[in-house]
Amino acid sequence: MAFVPAPGYQPTYNPTLPYNQPIPGGLSAGMSVYIQGVAKENMKRFQVNFMVGQDSGADIAFHFNPRFDGWDKVVFNTKQAGQWGNEEKKRSMPFSKGTHFELVFMVLDEHYKVVVNGTPFYEYRHRLPLQMVTHLQVDGDLELQSINFLGGQVCAVPTLPQSIHPRPVTIPAYPGSGFGPGYGPPPMSSLPIMQGPPTFNPPVPYTGRLQGGLTARKTIIIKGYVPPHSKSFAINLKVSSSGDLALHINPRLGENAVVRNSFLNGSWGSEERKLSYNPFGAGQFFDLSIRCGLDRFKVYANGQHLFDFSHRFTSFQRVDMVEVQGDVTLSYVQI
Known part of the structure; x- marks a missing residue:
């Protein structure tokens, strides 16, 4: 089953090194x-x-170069007409040998903003016009899991998280979830769609509103990190007026399971657990894509099909909220 990225969201999974590819657009x-x-x-x-x-x-408009050499540091520079410019450096190492990382370059009008594992690390002012940049190159002593180009002409400029306070609805704790009460290129016509601007590093618990409700071909992107101590977390597609959950995704680390269910008319339905693989490991990053079809949700993780979940709530257009609760850190959400 092919992974078709939504417009404005261009991921590459498990690329080989050296990586040297055009930047889309x-x-x-x-x-x-x-x-x-x-x-x-x-x-x-x-x-x-x-x-x-x-x-x-x-x-090279921007050279980002972490060095483990006894004087651990990260070097920043620009190369123009075959000559390196004045070197900038930060004697601080945000990477640890043998561990996963998430490295984000936010391209702003005046500078590149570098964020490592959700923490701002450095700002590097443009020395060459950013419009001149055409390719991204990555190489060195690392293993790449994914590279994602986000935004630009398709997606909006990153926005700060916005607090949304819907009318509270109490939901019984889902059995075994660990949560308390309240948690619980094809034709253009077939392309998945995204509407809202992305939110970067939102706090958990996270609540986001689906403007206009859920529609067929709607795609929800959630990127995050499962902390080493994580026991369980949940992603809910919710009807705010009733508290119904059209889709409840509940990774449980202690059980090595990803439980799927619905909560309709005050009751939980039957669990679905069968998976060919589990992408939610402790200390791992994940890239989740939830797509709404006419008869089912199709869910992909890290570019691979994870599961389908047939609609139990036939009026899925009434789903107007995305919730994320529990032991997880979010780096990017687009709904």
Whole structure:
């Protein structure tokens, strides 16, 4: 079953190194580049280059270069006409050998903002016009899990999280969930769609409203991290007026299970548990895509089909809220 990315969301999974590919649509303010991977146990250095062209001698608008060399640091620079400019460096190492990481480059009007594992790390002012950048290059002592180009001409500029306070509805604790009460290129006509602007690093619990309700081909993107201590978390597609849950996704780390269910008319339905693989491991990043079809939800994780969930709530258009609760850290949500 093929993974068809929604417009404005261009992921590449498990790319080989060296990675040197065009940036879809070119670089522009409002874009973000997400890189997920693992720092090798014997890591000495790696680099991410925002290139002006693809050739080995091309200019580099932004060179990001962590170095484990006894004086652990990250070096930043620009290469123009074959010459490196003045080096900037930060003697702080946000990466740990042998561990997963999430590296985000937010492209702003005046600078690149670098965020590592959800924490702002550095701002590098543009020395070359960002519109000149055409390719991204990654190489070094790391394993790449995914590269995502987000935003630009299709998605809106990143926005700060907004608090949404719907009318509270009490839902009984879902059995075994660990939560208390209240938690619980094809034709364009077939392309998945996204509407709202992305939210970066929203706090958990997270609540987001689906403007206009859920529609066929609607895609919800949730990127996050499962902390090492995580026991359970839940993602709910909810009807705010009644508290019904059209889809409840509940990874349970202790059971190595991803439970799916619905909560309709005050009662939980039958669980679905069968999966060919479980992408929600402790200390792991995940990239979840939830797509609404006419008769089912289709859910993908890290670019692979994870499960289908047939609609039990036939009026899925009444679903107007996305909730995320529990032991999870969110880095990106687009609904």
